[in-house]
Structure formats: structure tokens, C-alpha cells
Amino acid sequence: MSVATLSAASSAAAAGRLAGLRLPATVVLSFAIVALVIAWSLAPGLFTSQDPVNGVPAHKLLGPSVTHWFGTDHLGRDLYTRVVYGAASSVTSALIAVVIGVIVGGLIGLLAGFLGGWVDIVLARLVDILLAIPRFLLAVIVVTALGFDTTNTAIATGVSAVAVFARVMRAEVIKTRQATFVEASFLQGGSRWYILLHHVLPNASRSVLALAVLQFGLSILVIASLAFLGYGDPPPASDWGLLIATGKDYLKWPWLVYAPAFVTIAAVLSVNRISRWLRKTD
Amino acid sequence: MRQRYLTYAAKRLAQAVIVILLTYVFTFVVISILPGDPITNVLRDPQNGFTEDQIKAIVAAQGLDQPIPVQLWTSLSHFLAGDLGLSMRSTRPVTTLIAEVLPSTLVLASSGLAVALLLAAVIAYGTQFLSKRFGQGLLRAFPSLFLSVPNFVIGLVLIHTFGFQLGLFRVIEPESAWATFFAAIALGIPISAQIAEVLIANLDTESRQEYAAVARSRGLGQARLFAKHLLKPSSLPVVTVIALTIGELLGGSLITETVFGRMGIGSLVQRSAAAQDLPVLQAVVSLAAVVFVLVNLIADLVYPLLDPRLRLVGDAKQQPNTADESSAPTLQAVTG
Numbered sequence: 001m002s003v004a005t006l007s008a009a010s011s012a013a014a015a016g017r018l019a020g021l022r023l024p025a026t027v028v029l030s031f032a033i034v035a036l037v038i039a040w041s042l043a044p045g046l047f048t049s050q051d052p053v054n055g056v057p058a059h060k061l062l063g064p065s066v067t068h069w070f071g072t073d074h075l076g077r078d079l080y081t082r083v084v085y086g087a088a089s090s091v092t093s094a095l096i097a098v099v100i101g102v103i104v105g106g107l108i109g110l111l112a113g114f115l116g117g118w119v120d121i122v123l124a125r126l127v128d129i130l131l132a133i134p135r136f137l138l139a140v141i142v143v144t145a146l147g148f149d150t151t152n153t154a155i156a157t158g159v160s161a162v163a164v165f166a167r168v169m170r171a172e173v174i175k176t177r178q179a180t181f182v183e184a185s186f187l188q189g190g191s192r193w194y195i196l197l198h199h200v201l202p203n204a205s206r207s208v209l210a211l212a213v214l215q216f217g218l219s220i221l222v223i224a225s226l227a228f229l230g231y232g233d234p235p236p237a238s239d240w241g242l243l244i245a246t247g248k249d250y251l252k253w254p255w256l257v258y259a260p261a262f263v264t265i266a267a268v269l270s271v272n273r274i275s276r277w278l279r280k281t282d
Numbered sequence: 283m284r285q286r287y288l289t290y291a292a293k294r295l296a297q298a299v300i301v302i303l304l305t306y307v308f309t310f311v312v313i314s315i316l317p318g319d320p321i322t323n324v325l326r327d328p329q330n331g332f333t334e335d336q337i338k339a340i341v342a343a344q345g346l347d348q349p350i351p352v353q354l355w356t357s358l359s360h361f362l363a364g365d366l367g368l369s370m371r372s373t374r375p376v377t378t379l380i381a382e383v384l385p386s387t388l389v390l391a392s393s394g395l396a397v398a399l400l401l402a403a404v405i406a407y408g409t410q411f412l413s414k415r416f417g418q419g420l421l422r423a424f425p426s427l428f429l430s431v432p433n434f435v436i437g438l439v440l441i442h443t444f445g446f447q448l449g450l451f452r453v454i455e456p457e458s459a460w461a462t463f464f465a466a467i468a469l470g471i472p473i474s475a476q477i478a479e480v481l482i483a484n485l486d487t488e489s490r491q492e493y494a495a496v497a498r499s500r501g502l503g504q505a506r507l508f509a510k511h512l513l514k515p516s517s518l519p520v521v522t523v524i525a526l527t528i529g530e531l532l533g534g535s536l537i538t539e540t541v542f543g544r545m546g547i548g549s550l551v552q553r554s555a556a557a558q559d560l561p562v563l564q565a566v567v568s569l570a571a572v573v574f575v576l577v578n579l580i581a582d583l584v585y586p587l588l589d590p591r592l593r594l595v596g597d598a599k600q601q602p603n604t605a606d607e608s609s610a611p612t613l614q615a616v617t618g
Contacts, residue, residue, distance in 0.1 A: 125300065128301045129571075131529075133305060133309070133574075134529035134533040135530070136533025136534070136536060136537070137533050137566070137570055138567075141313065141555075144555040144563065145313060217430065221430075224432050225432055225537050228432070228537070228540075229540060229552065230556075244435060245434075248541075252446075257438050258439075261431075261435040261438075261439075268429075268430040268431075272429060276426070
């Protein structure tokens with residue numbers, strides 16, 4: 001009984017806190033869409049009972065219907081099923097890209113901003129180089145260097161995002177480093193490491209988090225573009241970009257392009273909305 | 283003031299040259315540490331039909347038998363002399379290959395930029411004429427929508443609707459005027475979003491300024507206030523933002539050209555990437571970097587002359603040239 005009251009109380013408290021946040025309706029919807037996409041990628045089998053790889057040739061190129069929400073493709077495979085099974089690859093790739101950007105870019109920005117001096121100068125030039133090469137071209141070059149597959153497109157996308165993270169992190173670190181409370185902490189005998197871990201990083205993390213969420217959405221787009229150009233895994237992989245690329249050869253059956261495109265846009269739009277909301281609720 | 287500007291210009295110029303050289307080296311290193319071996323991948327490909335003697339000749343001509351630092355030095359000194367080397371696949375000069383496809387990309391990129399500017403202006407300036415309750419929110423949502431759509435999807439939708447269904451252009455003639463127009467729209471839409479976001483942010487900042495409040499209290503309507511007071515200060519900083527979008531214009535062309543089947547730099551990169559034709563990739567990346575750095579250099583040098591609010595304070599680091607992608611460029615406005 002006590003457990004029940006406890007959980008009831010805590011859930012009431014949670015609801016209260018949630019109400020206190022006063023989430024805009026679009027943000028709630030965005031979280032719901034992102035949650036759905038993550039659920040798709042974790043357990044695609046729960047959302048569809050059809051086979052993503054082997055189709056029924058007799059059912060090829062059917063329009064959207066109750067049994068086939070997004071219609072079927074040229075091999076008679078259910079497109080909704082392919083989108084659901086493709087989520088894992090698209091989400092994981094974008095995650096890899098963001099992690100690379102945050103860790104490498106964050107470290108560069110942190111060192112440049114915190115150490116200053118010649119370290120800053122050298123790292124600033126490195127970031128200038130990365131910024132001088134058009135982002136997408138940089139991704140193409142890196143994926144060409146690494147070889148064509150989906151993980152490599154994710155790595156390439158991450159490399160192309162390093163400069164942006166480095167820049168924001170550096171700016172945040174410099175901003176915090178000059179704050180009065182950091183000076184106070186230093187005068188009280190706080191070591192550089194203590195200040196870095198307890199003051200600079202937590203303060204910078206908010207902006208970097210918002211940027212990371214934004215870059216997650218952007219990475220989905222870049223990875224989809226790379227898959228569209230044929231730098232990712234070949235079919236039967238069902239990355240969203242690849243699905244759209246396959247669909248473009250069957251423009252007479254436009255849902256083959258529109259359905260996966262709609263899912264991609266909805267996901268990216270939601271992620272962008274969340275990022276905007278994070279930036280505003282500082 | 284004049285002296286300061288010249289020092290600033292000299293500093294920026296030196297910086298630009300250094301970045302271009304370092305970018306060349308960086309690209310060379312990235313390409314050279316390729317796990318794949320261009321000799322076996324390209325030259326020994328039976329489709330190319332080279333004999334062993336020919337392969338040896340090409341390897342010697344490209345200097346591929348030299349150690350990497352020597353290769354880098356040769357390649358860099360040739361680059362500085364304007365020689366971009368020979369394509370590994372077709373053994374033709376890279377300069378010729380690029381010159382053949384450059385006009386197509388220039389047409390696409392410049393019309394894409396025109397579309398982007400026009401759309402951004404319509405969206406951002408439009409917010410000034412719509413009321414908060416009606417329409418303005420909708421208009422403000424456009425940039426984030428545009429940023430969420432992959433530009434190849436826009437291209438495909440345009441091809442499907444205007445090419446196939448309405449028959450406005452024939453897909454097999456990708457360089458025709460209509461096809462170019464729609465390709466420019468596909469390329470321009472995502473870029474317009476970035477420009478519009480900065481414009482809207484600037485307009486919001488400016489309309490919160492005291493001078494705007496004074497003008498309103500004098501009874502100036504929103505339309506006149508916008509035209510007489512807000513338009514110029516909020517639009518000028520966009521010069522630097524446009525310069526920053528050059529990279530995306532080039533990257534976007536890569537995809538748009540593939541979608542529309544145009545023969546431009548993008549399709550050259552596509553073919554060279556597939557064939558691991560490294561000299562071509564090296565050349566295109568370096569040229570893209572040169573264009574990007576020069577355009578930004580020009581924007582940074584011209585901008586202080588355009589905007590009278592801007593006085594050069596301190597060293598070049600504090601210049602507004604490094605506008606964050608996430609926020610509007612912060613101006614160092616002179617107060618008093």
C-alpha cells in the first residue's frame with residue numbers, strides 16, 4: 001500500500017513538475033515523435049509484423065491502404081515496415097555523428113578556450129580549415145577516404161560537424177572563464193582542473209546540448225543525403241535516405257518518395273523544435 | 283581609423299592565405315592516408331585497360347612512387363603555380379575537367395543564391411506586415427521547416443510535380459531554363475532559411491531598440507517604421523551571412539546536380555569519388571576552400587565600410603566576421 005501511495009505521490013509530483021514546465025504543445029508533439037522514432041529503432045518488430053527484406057512480388061507497387069500504410073515498393077515489400085526497420089540505422093548513424101562532433105569538437109574548443117595562448121592559435125587555424133571546406137564536400141571526401149558504408153557516412157558527418165562544436169565550446173568556455181564566480185573560485189584556491197570540471201563544463205554544457213540536438217537533426221539530413229548519393233550501405237538496407245533514393249526511380253508511384261521523406265522531415269523538424277526549446281529555456 | 287582598417291585588412295589577408303595553404307595540406311593528408319590504394323583501385327581496374335608499362339608511366343607521372351612528403355611538396359608547389367595535375371582516370375588535365383563543368387555549377391549556384399535571397403526577404407520582411415495574431419507565426423515557422431527538408435527531396439518533389447505531372451520541363455534536358463529554375467529553387471530553399479533566420483533575429487533586435495520606440499511614440503506605423511528605420515540596420519549584417527552560406531551553396535549543388543542530372547562540379551565530384559580519382563577531388567576541395575575563404579575575406583573587408591555603426595575595436599579577433607551559425611552576428615555598435 002505504501003509503495004502504491006508513494007508512487008502515486010511521486011507521479012503526482014512529476015505531473016506537477018511537468019505542468020510547472022509548461023511545455024508548448026508543439027514541443028510535446030516533438031518529444032512524442034522522437035520517442036516513436038527511437039522506439040522504432042529499438043524494437044521494430046513491435047510496430048509491424050511484416051518482413052522488411054522479402055516482399056510478396058504479387059503485391060508490388062500498391063498504393064497506401066489499411067494493410068500497407070505507406071504502400072509497397074517494386075519488390076512488393078511493405079514500405080512502412082522498411083521505414084520502421086530503417087529507423088535504427090538512421091538514428092544510430094546520426095548519434096555516432098553527434099558523439100564524434102561533441103567529443104572531438106568539444107575537446108578542441110575546451111582546450112583552445114581554457115588554455116588560450118599558442119594552443120588556441122593552432123586549434124583556431126585547424127577549425128578555420130574545417131570551416132573553409134564546404135561541410136558536405138568534407139563529408140564526401142572523408143567517406144571516400146574511409147570507404148563506402150553507412151558507419152563511415154556517420155563518421156564523415158561527425159567529422160564535418162567538429163568545427164561547429166569546437167567554436168561554440170570555445171566561446172562558452174571563454175565566456176565562463178571570465179565570469180566573476182570563476183575568479184572567486186580561483187582566488188579561493190580552486191585548481192584549474194577543479195574549475196574546469198565544476199564551473200566551466202557545466203556552464204558550457206547547456207549551449208552544447210542545444211547544439212548537439214540541432215546537429216542530430218542536421219546529421220539525419222546529411223547522412224540521408226550521403227545515402228541518397230550512394231555512399232552508404234546498398235539495399236536491402238533501408239536507411240531513410242536510401243529509401244528515398246530508390247523511390248526516385250519509381251516517380252510514377254510517388255508515395256515511394258513521399259512516405260519516407262515525410263518521416264524524415266517529421267523527425268528532423270521535431271528534433272529542431274526541441275533544440276530551439278532547449279535554447280530558449282535557459 | 284584608416285590606418286587601423288589597413289592593418290586589419292592586411293591581417294585578414296595573411297590569415298586567408300594561410301588558411302588556403304593549410305586546407306590544401308589538410309586535404310592532401312586526408313586523401314593520402316586513404317586505406318584504399320588508388321593504383322590498384324583505378325589503374326588496375328580491367329575496365330580501364332591499362333598495360334603494366336602504361337601504369338608505370340602514370341605512376342611516375344603522378345609521382346605516386348615518391349614518399350608522401352615529397353608528393354605533398356610537389357603537389358603544393360604545382361597548385362601555387364595554378365597547375366592542378368592530371369586526372370588519374372582520364373589522364374586529362376584537372377583544370378580542363380573543371381573548366382568544362384564550372385559554368386553549369388556557376389549558373390546553378392548563382393540562381394540558387396538569388397532564390398534564397400528573394401525567399402528570405404519575403405519571409406523576414408513579410409513578418410513586419412503581418413499581425414502577431416494572424417499569419418506572423420506561420421511565416422516565422424517557415425525557416426525551421428525549410429531547414430528540416432533534405433534538398434534532394436525538394437528536388438524530387440519539384441521534378442515529380444512540375445516535370446512529370448505538369449510537363450513544364452523535360453527531365454532529359456536538365457540544363458534548360460525551366461529545369462535550371464526548379465533546380466535553383468531546390469538549392470535555394472534550405473539556404474534561404476538561414477538567411478531568413480538571421481534577418482528575423484535582427485529585425486526583432488532592432489525593433490526593441492529605443493529609437494524604434496521613439497519612432498512608434500511619434501505615431502509611425504509599422505510599415506513606415508520598417509521601411510525608414512528597421513530595414514537597413516537589420517539587412518546589412520546579412521552580407522557576412524551570405525558569405526558564410528557559399529560553402530552550403532557548393533555542397534548543395536553537389537546533391538541538386540545529381541537529382542536533376544546536371545553535368546557540373548557536383549557530378550564531377552560524384553564520378554571522381556566513385557573512381558577514387560584523387561587529383562580531381564584534391565583540386566575541387568582546394569578550389570572550394572579558395573572560393574569560400576576569398577568570398578568571406580571580401581565580405582569582412584567590405585562590411586566595415588558599409589556599416590557606419592561599426593568601428594574597428596581592438597584586434598581582428600573581435601571582428602564580426604565569425605558569425606555563429608546559431609545566432610545573428612553581434613555588431614559592436616558604437617554607443618555614444
